[in-house]
Amino acid sequence: MDFEGDNGWVYKSLLSRTTTVITTVKNCNVRSGPGTKNRILFIVDREVPLKVLKRQGRWLRIAHEDGDKGWIHASLVW
Numbered sequence: 001m002d003f004e005g006d007n008g009w010v011y012k013s014l015l016s017r018t019t020t021v022i023t024t025v026k027n028c029n030v031r032s033g034p035g036t037k038n039r040i041l042f043i044v045d046r047e048v049p050l051k052v053l054k055r056q057g058r059w060l061r062i063a064h065e066d067g068d069k070g071w072i073h074a075s076l077v078w
Contacts, residue, residue: 003078019052021060021077028077030070034059041070050077 001007003024026046031038034056044050044064050072054061058074 021050021052021062023048023050023072023076024078025076028072030062030064030068030072032070034061034071036073038071042068044072 003022023044023046028044028046028048029040030042030044032041042064048064050060050062050064052060053063053069056071059071060074060077061069062072063069
């Protein structure tokens with residue numbers, strides 16, 4: 001099941017071990033560090049896929065497909 005509740009099948013060889021997430025709300029702040037007191041580096045819209053690089057508590061260090069990196073709270077992604 002995906003973040004919208006849709007079900008489906010995927011052929012196993014099309015999957016990778018790379019951990020990714022997708023944003024589930026509009027205007028997600030991506031920060032310079034794991035916490036709301038860190039400055040906002042950029043903002044991503046809903047349904048943007050991001051690669052997970054590291055976890056620290058409920059915060060994820062992510063990479064956008066254009067190479068930008070930062071931290072996002074786990075409650076903003078699926």
